[in-house]
Amino acid sequence: MQADTTSGPDASADDARSADIQLRLELKNREWKILRRLNREAEENCASAKPSEADRFARHFANVTERVTAARAAVRDLTKQKSAVAQTCAGFVDFDEAVGHFIETIKRGDRAAASDALDRLSVSPRFLEERLRPILDAAKTAGRLDLLFTLFANAAPRTLSRFSIVATAAVMGIEIERRREALALLEVAQRRSDTQPIRFGTMDMLSQLARLDQELAERLSLLKYNGIRMKTESDIFLAAKALADRIDLDPLLLDFLFEHRRSRSLPREAWEERIRIAFCVGQLIWDRPRSASPAGRVLRYGNLVSEADRKEAFAGIDRTNGVLLATVHGGTTPLNRVLFQEEFEEHVIVANSTTASTQISVKNNLDGGLFQTLRAMSRGKSVLIAPDGAHGTRNYFGEVLGRSIRTAAGAAFLAYESRCYCAWYYTVPTGDRFLPVVVTAPKPDKQESFESFAERWLSFYWAEFENLLTGDPDGICLIGRYWAVLSYWDR
Amino acid sequence: MISDEEMRKEVREIIVDILELDDGSKLTEATTASDVKGWDSLHHVRIMLALERKFGFQWDDEEVTDLKNVGDLYTAIHGKISAKT
Numbered sequence: 001m002q003a004d005t006t007s008g009p010d011a012s013a014d015d016a017r018s019a020d021i022q023l024r025l026e027l028k029n030r031e032w033k034i035l036r037r038l039n040r041e042a043e044e045n046c047a048s049a050k051p052s053e054a055d056r057f058a059r060h061f062a063n064v065t066e067r068v069t070a071a072r073a074a075v076r077d078l079t080k081q082k083s084a085v086a087q088t089c090a091g092f093v094d095f096d097e098a099v100g101h102f103i104e105t106i107k108r109g110d111r112a113a114a115s116d117a118l119d120r121l122s123v124s125p126r127f128l129e130e131r132l133r134p135i136l137d138a139a140k141t142a143g144r145l146d147l148l149f150t151l152f153a154n155a156a157p158r159t160l161s162r163f164s165i166v167a168t169a170a171v172m173g174i175e176i177e178r179r180r181e182a183l184a185l186l187e188v189a190q191r192r193s194d195t196q197p198i199r200f201g202t203m204d205m206l207s208q209l210a211r212l213d214q215e216l217a218e219r220l221s222l223l224k225y226n227g228i229r230m231k232t233e234s235d236i237f238l239a240a241k242a243l244a245d246r247i248d249l250d251p252l253l254l255d256f257l258f259e260h261r262r263s264r265s266l267p268r269e270a271w272e273e274r275i276r277i278a279f280c281v282g283q284l285i286w287d288r289p290r291s292a293s294p295a296g297r298v299l300r301y302g303n304l305v306s307e308a309d310r311k312e313a314f315a316g317i318d319r320t321n322g323v324l325l326a327t328v329h330g331g332t333t334p335l336n337r338v339l340f341q342e343e344f345e346e347h348v349i350v351a352n353s354t355t356a357s358t359q360i361s362v363k364n365n366l367d368g369g370l371f372q373t374l375r376a377m378s379r380g381k382s383v384l385i386a387p388d389g390a391h392g393t394r395n396y397f398g399e400v401l402g403r404s405i406r407t408a409a410g411a412a413f414l415a416y417e418s419r420c421y422c423a424w425y426y427t428v429p430t431g432d433r434f435l436p437v438v439v440t441a442p443k444p445d446k447q448e449s450f451e452s453f454a455e456r457w458l459s460f461y462w463a464e465f466e467n468l469l470t471g472d473p474d475g476i477c478l479i480g481r482y483w484a485v486l487s488y489w490d491r
Numbered sequence: 492m493i494s495d496e497e498m499r500k501e502v503r504e505i506i507v508d509i510l511e512l513d514d515g516s517k518l519t520e521a522t523t524a525s526d527v528k529g530w531d532s533l534h535h536v537r538i539m540l541a542l543e544r545k546f547g548f549q550w551d552d553e554e555v556t557d558l559k560n561v562g563d564l565y566t567a568i569h570g571k572i573s574a575k576t
Contacts, residue, residue, distance in 0.1 A: 050511045050529055366532035368556040371539065375552065413533055417540065450537070 063404035282331020331477035387411035520562030
């Protein structure tokens with residue numbers, strides 16, 4: 001017999017259960033839709049694959065097909081569960097449908113309807129993590145950015161409980177020259193956060209905003225890290241602990257990672273708490289919030305890596321013919337870079353943009369970027385690259401925890417062509433310090449084809465990543481993309 | 492010095508080999524990378540490196556990205572070979 005879920009002492013528990021099911025349903029539905037598209041692409045690629053690609057494409061197609069079926073079944077199951085719980089809880093909405101409706105009201109310039117639509121939309125648990133890009137794009141195209149900003153500036157307080165929304169609105173306000181109102185909106189959100197800390201999600205790092213507007217970035221930093229104070233770098237773990245209950249992570253991915261953990265000693269709650277702390281460590285490393293440090297000093301975390309650990313990690317590297325270190329876009333990426341730069345005087349870093357002469361950009365210039373990197377290697381420079389990025393060919397796939405992931409083969413290509421020493425490299429938080437890890441990668445055999453080597457090299461790379469994901473939760477310190485990557489990463 | 496016709500033949504053979512094409516007859520001067528299935532960034536760099544090795548010169552960084560089509564490639568290689576001799 002089902003409990004009466006519309007009132008009484010169990011109502012709040014039912015509300016929470018209903019919210020949880022709703023969020024899972026929305027996320028799973030999104031995953032299913034993306035996988036369907038991927039499956040169509042994979043089928044087309046299979047049909048037109050070159051002989052040397054045929055096996056790879058076929059394996060990927062089979063893997064995606066299996067995941068589409070599983071996602072569909074999960075959507076059906078969650079839909080049934082949703083029907084079984086209270087329908088009166090908190091007015092949940094279908095996120096995609098609600099976004100579509102909101103965009104329509106914006107396009108029409110119907111302020112009252114748009115205001116209602118925004119209010120409804122902000123109830124959706126998924127609104128927390130979305131970057132609102134489709135809404136912004138639609139408003140820009142329709143010439144309605146002013147209206148959109150006005151809606152945010154006058155939104156109900158609950159809408160300002162989410163960092164992504166406040167940040168998006170503030171950036172928009174400044175871009176359309178309504179700075180005063182944008183700063184006023186931030187003040188409202190700041191006051192609210194004194195009693196109810198703002199919630200943030202997997203994509204809410206400040207690093208991009210600082211480039212846009214320093215003052216805005218600092219105010220957003222104050223908002224995000226309200227009440228957080230660190231005296232020294234070593235306080236990062238305590239600060240992360242204090243932040244841990246302010247973040248929202250994808251519950252489906254948490255389920256997935258928990259299921260695949262290697263050590264079974266921790267119960268779910270304790271395991272998840274440590275993942276949350278690790279996640280916040282990553283946010284603090286990326287954001288380096290001045291507002292949380294003494295006298296606005298920018299904290300750097302290199303001193304949390306001991307000399308002995310550093311020496312041990314880099315000792316096994318053969319520097320005779322150059323070095324290629326392959327890392328992932330993780331929570332400790334800035335720290336990885338610093339350690340790498342300190343260890344290898346002559347170096348280049350393959351990045352999305354070029355803010356220093358030692359960086360080579362592959363964004364929008366893959367051919368040139370790869371070529372320049374190879375040239376730099378031939379001149380004796382060591383290279384740091386994160387080949388899990390969204391760039392590259394469509395022809396290679398990695399497998400992580402049984403999920404086939406389209407992946408770039410640029411790093412494998414560099415390793416193959418240069419024949420240099422190559423390794424997996426990452427810096428792992430261990431709960432009270434950071435530990436650099438270097439694992440030697442395979443080298444190409446004398447007569448080995450590139451195709452064969454790329455498969456072998458990528459298998460190694462993703463196996464190391466899988467090792468990280470299934471290991472100690474303190475070390476699962478990843479940035480936003482990885483909270484989605486295993487579900488529906490396609491590029 | 493290699494003739495222009497020989498150079499073009501060698502270039503087509505390298506492209507056919509790396510991209511696993513049936514033959515090079517469809518590679519005209521107007522052909523761009525996007526016209527050929529599989530001619531992505533990685534393969535582009537592999538082709539450029541193979542051409543360096545074959546003809547014994549080095550590309551400048553910009554040249555690798557400035558080429559618009561196969562005709563540009565022929566012209567650039569011709570220039571490189573001429574400069575060498």
